Amino acid sequence: MHIPYRPIALSLVAMIFSGIFLARAQAGGGHYFAPVSDPVVREECGSCHLAFPPSMLPASSWKRMMGELDKHFGTDASVSPATAEHITRYLSENAADTGGQRYGSKLMRGVSVQNPPLRITELPKWVREHREISSKGWLRNNVRTKANCLACHADAERGYYDE
Known part of the structure; x- marks a missing residue:
């Protein structure tokens, strides 16, 4: 047979x-990062900018950032101590090197564990992914800053960062 x-x-x-x-x-392909699911974090962080997925940075970056809210990238973003503790816990537990490893490991390649960046836009993979955008492109009225993911990634709030 x-x-x-x-x-x-x-x-x-x-x-x-x-x-x-x-x-x-x-x-979600190679550009999916689980969006913020905690309503307090979404409300507090999302009131000024996109509530960035915690898996985009390591826990040490989030802890350092939350410890300096009075000078949060040039703005006083202070919240009550209880709220800060809640947000810090959520971000740390879902960070790229903890609970968010499934999504964030791709961004952490090449990141110094001793001195991780505070800005997602300083991560080596982020820089590589956005290197084709000219300095003029960042200054367009609908973009204005590298942290404005929604200008180019319409589904960023849902965790999708494909173009």
């Missing part, structure tokens, strides 16, 4: 490829 190995092999390859492709699509 002759068993048709070639069609079986091709079917297996197709199934494996489909499984990999579908798993990647389900996770």
Whole structure:
């Protein structure tokens, strides 16, 4: 009895490829970062800018940032101590090097653990992904700052940063 190995092999390859492709699509591709799910964090951080996914920075960056809210990138973003503690805990527990590893590990490649950046825009992968944008491009009225992800990534609030 002759068993048709070639069609079986091709079917297996197709199934494996489909499984990999579908798993990647389900996770949002290579540019998905689980969005902020905590309502306090969404409200407090999102009142001034996009509430950035905690998996975009390591826990030490979030802790340092939250400890300096009185000079948060040139603005006083102070909140009550209880609120600051709540936000810090959420960000730290879901950071790129803790609970958010599934999403954030891709951004952490090449990041110094001794001196991680406070700005997502200083991460090596972020810099590589955005290197084609000219300095004039950042100054356009609808962009204005590198931290304005929503200017180019319409689904950033849902965690999707594909173009």
